[in-house]
Amino acid sequence: MANDSVEILLVEDNPNDVELTLDALKENKLANRIEVVRDGAAALEFLFCTGAYANRDCSSQIKLILLDLKLPKVNGLEVLEQIRADPKTRTIPVVILTSSREERDIVQSYQLGINSYIVKPVDFEQFTTAVKHLGFYWLLLNQQPRG
Amino acid sequence: MQPSENLFKTLVEAVPGGIVAIKPDGTILLVNQQIETMFGYTRDELIGAPLETLLPERFRHRHVGMRAGYFADPKTRPMGIGRDLAARRKDGSEFPVEIGLSYAETPAGPVTLAFVTDITERKQAEAAVLSALAGEQIAHSQTAALQQRIAFLLEISSLLAESFDYRTRLEQFAQLVVSQIADWCVIHLVEGDGTVNQVAVAHRDSEAAIDTLQTSDLIHAVLQTGQTEFYPTLPDNNQNLGCSSLIIVPLITNERVVGALTLAITTSKHQFTQDDLDLAHEIARRAALRIENARLYQQAQRLNAELEQRVLERTAQLEVANRELEAFSYSISHDLRAPLRAIDGFSRILLRDYGAQLDNDGQRRLELVRSNAQQMGQLIDDLLAFSRLTRQSIEKQAVSPTALVYRALDEISSEHESRQVEFTIEDLPVCQADPALLKQVFVNLLTNALKFTRQCETAHINVGTCTIEGQTTYFVKDNGVGFDMRYIDKLFGVFQRLHAMEDYEGTGVGLAIVQRIIHRHGGRIWAEGAVGEGAAFYFTLQGEA
Numbered sequence: 001m002a003n004d005s006v007e008i009l010l011v012e013d014n015p016n017d018v019e020l021t022l023d024a025l026k027e028n029k030l031a032n033r034i035e036v037v038r039d040g041a042a043a044l045e046f047l048f049c050t051g052a053y054a055n056r057d058c059s060s061q062i063k064l065i066l067l068d069l070k071l072p073k074v075n076g077l078e079v080l081e082q083i084r085a086d087p088k089t090r091t092i093p094v095v096i097l098t099s100s101r102e103e104r105d106i107v108q109s110y111q112l113g114i115n116s117y118i119v120k121p122v123d124f125e126q127f128t129t130a131v132k133h134l135g136f137y138w139l140l141l142n143q144q145p146r147g
Numbered sequence: 148m149q150p151s152e153n154l155f156k157t158l159v160e161a162v163p164g165g166i167v168a169i170k171p172d173g174t175i176l177l178v179n180q181q182i183e184t185m186f187g188y189t190r191d192e193l194i195g196a197p198l199e200t201l202l203p204e205r206f207r208h209r210h211v212g213m214r215a216g217y218f219a220d221p222k223t224r225p226m227g228i229g230r231d232l233a234a235r236r237k238d239g240s241e242f243p244v245e246i247g248l249s250y251a252e253t254p255a256g257p258v259t260l261a262f263v264t265d266i267t268e269r270k271q272a273e274a275a276v277l278s279a280l281a282g283e284q285i286a287h288s289q290t291a292a293l294q295q296r297i298a299f300l301l302e303i304s305s306l307l308a309e310s311f312d313y314r315t316r317l318e319q320f321a322q323l324v325v326s327q328i329a330d331w332c333v334i335h336l337v338e339g340d341g342t343v344n345q346v347a348v349a350h351r352d353s354e355a356a357i358d359t360l361q362t363s364d365l366i367h368a369v370l371q372t373g374q375t376e377f378y379p380t381l382p383d384n385n386q387n388l389g390c391s392s393l394i395i396v397p398l399i400t401n402e403r404v405v406g407a408l409t410l411a412i413t414t415s416k417h418q419f420t421q422d423d424l425d426l427a428h429e430i431a432r433r434a435a436l437r438i439e440n441a442r443l444y445q446q447a448q449r450l451n452a453e454l455e456q457r458v459l460e461r462t463a464q465l466e467v468a469n470r471e472l473e474a475f476s477y478s479i480s481h482d483l484r485a486p487l488r489a490i491d492g493f494s495r496i497l498l499r500d501y502g503a504q505l506d507n508d509g510q511r512r513l514e515l516v517r518s519n520a521q522q523m524g525q526l527i528d529d530l531l532a533f534s535r536l537t538r539q540s541i542e543k544q545a546v547s548p549t550a551l552v553y554r555a556l557d558e559i560s561s562e563h564e565s566r567q568v569e570f571t572i573e574d575l576p577v578c579q580a581d582p583a584l585l586k587q588v589f590v591n592l593l594t595n596a597l598k599f600t601r602q603c604e605t606a607h608i609n610v611g612t613c614t615i616e617g618q619t620t621y622f623v624k625d626n627g628v629g630f631d632m633r634y635i636d637k638l639f640g641v642f643q644r645l646h647a648m649e650d651y652e653g654t655g656v657g658l659a660i661v662q663r664i665i666h667r668h669g670g671r672i673w674a675e676g677a678v679g680e681g682a683a684f685y686f687t688l689q690g691e692a
Contacts, residue, residue, distance in 0.1 A: 014485055016485070016486075016488070016489035016492070016493075017485065017488065017489075020488065020489065020492040020493075020496075023492070023496060070481050098481075099481045099482075099484045099485055099488075100481055101528070101531065102476075103535075120484070120488055121488070121524075122484055122487045122488050122491055122520060122521055122523075122524030122525075123491060123521050123524070124488070124491045124492040124494075124495040124496075124517075125495065127488070127492065
């Protein structure tokens with residue numbers, strides 16, 4: 001695994017949430033190789049090495065996608081759909097990190113094959129704990145198939 | 148000869164009937180006393196007179212010939228049928244007689260003896276019998292006619308009962324009427340807007356033209372007055388009306404004239420009788436009822452359709468409102484919580500990274516910023532949970548409330564595991580409820596019970612069941628701080644709190660949620676309590692198993 005390869009893709013449009021998430025990851029020493037994109041279209045370009053990310057090395061697979069649902073241009077569920085439709089990205093763990101507790105969102109997300117659904121708590125303490133757990137689990141414990 | 152002549156005379160006079168002896172020339176030889184009485188002649192007036200004196204004049208001529216024939220071939224003829232003749236008294240009146248004839252050769256020459264019986268009484272008795280028989284015959288035919296009328300009425304009734312397409316029925320009705328009692332049958336109806344329409348017409352001869360009837364003025368009069376017009380006899384196929392016998396009966400329901408039934412005779416010699424009029428009234432009454440029923444039915448159908456339309460519109464409006472509410476909740480869920488998260492998050496980072504540069508008061512106030520942000524987050528979450536309850540469908544199934552109570556206690560274990568709490572949980576009967584929602588009821592009620600027993604050295608919380616007014620009633624009781632019954636109205640209101648925020652945290656939504664869940668199950672909830680003496684919450688669920 002090359003040192004410069006990205007391990008986490010954070011798809012989040014709210015700058016506050018980006019900063020807080022990065023802070024939480026940093027606090028848990030997980031923020032080394034993280035790429036932040038601010039909308040669904042950019043997320044797809046990154047994942048499929050097109051557009052702004054045409055020069056990215058697509059052979060290096062990322063380990064985790066943190067995906068918000070409410071996103072500009074292409075929303076989270078659509079991004080998820082395309083990730084699951086393509087064999088190259090199908091096996092990447094996707095954790096939904098969202099404000100929505102709506103049952104509808106949760107059900108649809110699971111139907112599209114997400115790995116976890118985390119409701120961003122208002123309490124930052126809880127948020128940090130959640131980020132710590134999921135980072136620890138998906139990046140360190142979880143065994144993925146070799147690309 | 149003297150004694151025998153006397154004997155003969157005595158015998159002749161003793162015979163109960165009349166005897167007339169006739170000589171061959173047709174003159175009367177002798178008569179007895181009975182003949183004198185019967186005919187009103189004296190013996191002297193008759194003896195020597197022609198026999199025909201005793202007959203009505205119209206028979207006399209023919210009788211002379213018959214009498215001569217008899218003398219030519221005399222036979223004794225018994226009295227009997229066929230010999231009934233008319234006789235004539237002296238005063239000219241006639242009476243029926245029966246005649247027996249016999250012939251005898253006497254010293255005075257051949258004599259014909261006629262035995263005459265007055266059969267007036269017998270004839271009268273016979274006539275009485277005949278007239279009785281005739282009466283019976285009439286009664287019989289009247290019965291038959293009555294039966295026919297009843298059958299006709301039944302047919303009319305069953306025809307009218309057939310379906311709610313009453314205009315077709317009225318056509319058939321008219322045809323049936325024509326087949327039974329009239330040449331013409333016409334039905335007019337007054338429509339809802341007051342116009343009059345001819346809705347059915349039938350004639351015995353299908354080729355006949357309705358124009359021959361000129362009855363529209365009379366029909367309108369009947370529709371106006373509600374009075375029957377009855378003309379049993381109109382001379383010579385009355386030119387003005389175009390018929391010889393006419394009945395126009397109003398169709399009346401609820402004291403309102405809804406139409407008219409016209410029956411007319413144009414072709415046959417027959418005329419309408421009082422019986423026909425009665426029958427016409429009877430069938431008109433039935434037709435009117437039928438029309439009224441049909442109109443009520445149509446009205447009911449129209450109202451139904453309108454109601455259905457209105458329900459559809461309302462439902463559509465409600466669906467729109469519901470979608471708006473959903474979008475609103477969704478947006479609250481997403482957008483309102485994000486800034487709170489930022490407020491809390493950055494306050495926390497500030498405390499973590501720059502806490503050393505703040506004095507205690509500064510740190511405390513930053514903590515206040517955080518706790519307020521968290522409180523608001525909780526309010527939003529509770530409010531969303533509450534509004535979701537309205538939209539969420541309830542899925543009732545058989546559930547064990549006891550199991551739900553234990554699961555609820557598991558869920559809130561952090562609130563009681565470090566405390567001294569004695570739970571008494573009775574075996575609760577299985578009921579029909581939405582398990583997730585009923586568990587939420589217990590979570591909220593038990594959270595409350597735990598919260599308000601916090602000051603107790605040992606908290607006692609009792610979950611059980613009792614029967615109130617025949618209904619299974621569940622309760623959750625505690626020995627906590629209780630509440631003042633004066634504020635019972637506010638207990639289940641959204642964001643209503645009966646205690647100071649510093650003493651007991653919470654958003655005031657918990658009991659509102661409990662109440663809504665119970666109401667959506669069709670049950671009811673109430674509470675009892677007193678300050679310092681604990682609280683008890685009771686609820687029922689409809690449709691228990």
